[in-house]
Amino acid sequence: MFPVSVRCLNLGWALALVVLLASAAFAQPATKPRVLLLATGGTIAGVQPKDGSGQSYRAGVVGVDELVDAVSGLRDRAEIRAEQLMNIGSNNMNDETWLKLARRVIAGLADPAVDAIVITHGTDTMEESAFLLSLTTSGEKPVVLVGSMRPATAISADGPGNLLDAVTVAVHPAARTRGVMVVLNNTVHGARDVTKVDTLRPHAFDSPNAGALGWVEGAEVKFYGPAPAPRGEPRFALPEEGTFPRVDVIYMSAGTDEVLIQASVGAGAKGIVVAGSGAGSMTSAARTAVRTHTKQGVFFLRTARHSAGPVAASDGGAGDNSDAAVGTLAGTDLTPAKARVFLKLALLKPDVTRDELMKLIGEL
Numbered sequence: 001m002f003p004v005s006v007r008c009l010n011l012g013w014a015l016a017l018v019v020l021l022a023s024a025a026f027a028q029p030a031t032k033p034r035v036l037l038l039a040t041g042g043t044i045a046g047v048q049p050k051d052g053s054g055q056s057y058r059a060g061v062v063g064v065d066e067l068v069d070a071v072s073g074l075r076d077r078a079e080i081r082a083e084q085l086m087n088i089g090s091n092n093m094n095d096e097t098w099l100k101l102a103r104r105v106i107a108g109l110a111d112p113a114v115d116a117i118v119i120t121h122g123t124d125t126m127e128e129s130a131f132l133l134s135l136t137t138s139g140e141k142p143v144v145l146v147g148s149m150r151p152a153t154a155i156s157a158d159g160p161g162n163l164l165d166a167v168t169v170a171v172h173p174a175a176r177t178r179g180v181m182v183v184l185n186n187t188v189h190g191a192r193d194v195t196k197v198d199t200l201r202p203h204a205f206d207s208p209n210a211g212a213l214g215w216v217e218g219a220e221v222k223f224y225g226p227a228p229a230p231r232g233e234p235r236f237a238l239p240e241e242g243t244f245p246r247v248d249v250i251y252m253s254a255g256t257d258e259v260l261i262q263a264s265v266g267a268g269a270k271g272i273v274v275a276g277s278g279a280g281s282m283t284s285a286a287r288t289a290v291r292t293h294t295k296q297g298v299f300f301l302r303t304a305r306h307s308a309g310p311v312a313a314s315d316g317g318a319g320d321n322s323d324a325a326v327g328t329l330a331g332t333d334l335t336p337a338k339a340r341v342f343l344k345l346a347l348l349k350p351d352v353t354r355d356e357l358m359k360l361i362g363e364l
Contacts, residue, residue, distance in 0.1 A: 033115045033171035035078040036108045039064035040101060041087040042122025044159035046151035059089035059122055062152045067120065070152070071160045077219075078171050081114075090122025090147075093129060095243045095344075101129065102136050102238055109141050116142045116170035120163065123147045123196055123204060126182060130191035131338045134180040135345055136238055138231040142175040145182045145191075149202050158185070158202045165216045172221040177230040181213060188214040188223070192364065195307050195335050208308035209333045235363070236345035244344040245270040249336045250286070251305060252276045258289035271299040271343040274328070275336040280304050280311035287326060294327030299347065299357060303331040303339045329357055334364070 039045065041060025045067060048057040064082040068074055085104055086097060101119070108114050121129055130145050137143065146166035148159035166183040169175055180191035185203045193207035206212075214223035248264040250256075250272055264272055274290070276282055280302040282290065290300050302323070304311050313323045313330040323330055331339045346352060346360055 032077070032079045034113055035080055035167055035170055036111070036114045036117045037064065037068065037080050037082040037120070037167075038085045038101070038104060038108070038117065039067065039082065039087065039120045040085055040090070040093075040097075040122070042090050042120060042124075042126075042147045043151050044120050044122075044146070044148040044163065045087060046089075047153045048151045049153065057151060059151075060087040063087070064120070067152070067159070067163065071164050074164055074167060077164070077167050078116075080167075088122075090125040090129070093122075093125045098129065098132055099238060099243065102133060105133055105143060106137060106238075109137060109139055109143070114141070116144070116175070118163075118166050118170050119143070119145045121145045121147050123149060123184075125337075127191075127195050127205075127335070128337050128341050130180050130182050130194065131341045132345070134191035135235045135342070137180065138234045140176045140230045142170045142178060143180045144170045144175075145180070147184060149184075149200065149204050168219060169216050169221055174221065174223050174227060177227045178213065178223070179228075179231070183216065186215055186217055187212050188216060188221070192338075195337075197307060206307075209310075235360075236348065239348055245347045247271040247273065247340050247343045247347070249273045249275055249340055251336075252282055252286060254283075256283045257285040261286060261289040261293065265293050265296075265298055269298065270347050271301065271340075273331070273336050273339045273343060274300055274302045275305040276302050276311070277305060279309070280330065287321060290328060291326050299343065299354070300326075300328045301331045301334075301339050301343055301357075301361075302328050303334055303336045305336065307335060309333065327354065329354065329361065332361060332364070334361075 043059055045062040046059040047061045064084045068080055068082055105117055108117050126145055126147055144166045146162050148162050150157050152159055162184050169183050169188055182189045182194045184205050189205055189207045190213050193210040194205055196204055197206045198204040246269045248269045250260050274282055294300055302311055310333045311330050346357055
């Protein structure tokens with residue numbers, strides 16, 4: 001038997017050791033979410049040496065590492081793995097860059113070391129890239145596109161705040177299964193409904209038909225509705241080789257004739273999106289040309305040239321002017337730009353029919 005004083009001393013050492021180990025465990029930083037940050041360029045990476053002078057503005061100049069380092073607290077929110085995928089203005093996005101981006105995102109989502117993906121992107125075609133990614137990806141991991149309306153060198157640049165918000169949304173537990181989103185100006189939008197509505201102001205994006213998904217302020221994120229169930233498989237597959245079929249957009253205005261439609265078909269278009277007036281209307285001359293080319297296998301999808309409101313089958317006209325008679329398809333509330341993305345993907349399906357396209361549009 002030990003003396004009482006020795007037993008007490010040993011007990012004291014044991015308690016001290018327990019306290020020390022517990023303190024060390026609590027001192028270990030919690031594992032941060034892992035974000036793959038893909039940079040593609042745009043105004044968020046743009047410079048404008050002479051503030052306010054459009055002639056001196058250049059998109060896609062600043063590298064992704066500089067973007068990350070410029071945002072205070074960004075690395076506190078997540079473990080960032082940054083890649084410079086490209087550095088261009090999004091007005092120069094095309095089929096080749098879309099494929100490069102989509103394939104990298106798909107690979108990133110399949111990577112167990114990635115919890116979410118954030119993409120810096122120019123605002124010109126951001127809604128198109130977001131929609132493309134939403135149709136070709138699936139699963140629970142969030143994908144967030146972010147950009148800015150002011151270049152990185154502006155006095156009140158909005159890029160750093162937007163990027164911090166995008167990462168905050170991407171790693172938020174409630175963001176899982178919400179698919180592809182767009183975050184700007186403290187607002188979270190869904191890829192299906194978001195569209196650019198202003199050429200200059202920071203609040204340049206809106207979702208006029210469905211409304212925004214939520215908002216972000218500091219570290220707080222609020223979504224307005226419950227997250228949907230995860231989609232098991234993407235709606236569309238990317239081409240295994242080659243590229244997308246050609247799809248053009250023809251804008252309807254007073255006096256539009258058949259010339260642009262014929263030129264598009266002559267250039268090899270497999271599909272044409274009609275940005276119609278009113279609720280998706282076409283001029284008589286345009287409808288005659290459309291009727292001719294639908295019989296030759298070209299698909300025409302009617303949309304409205306506005307940013308809000310649906311295009312229904314009955315809006316194409318009655319009798320001989322109806323969608324069924326002419327061979328056109330009603331594009332619901334898709335904008336012309338997003339309808340073009342849809343057709344590019346849908347026409348990859350071999351021997352796709354008008355009925356199949358109608359079903360696919362209804363499922364969006």
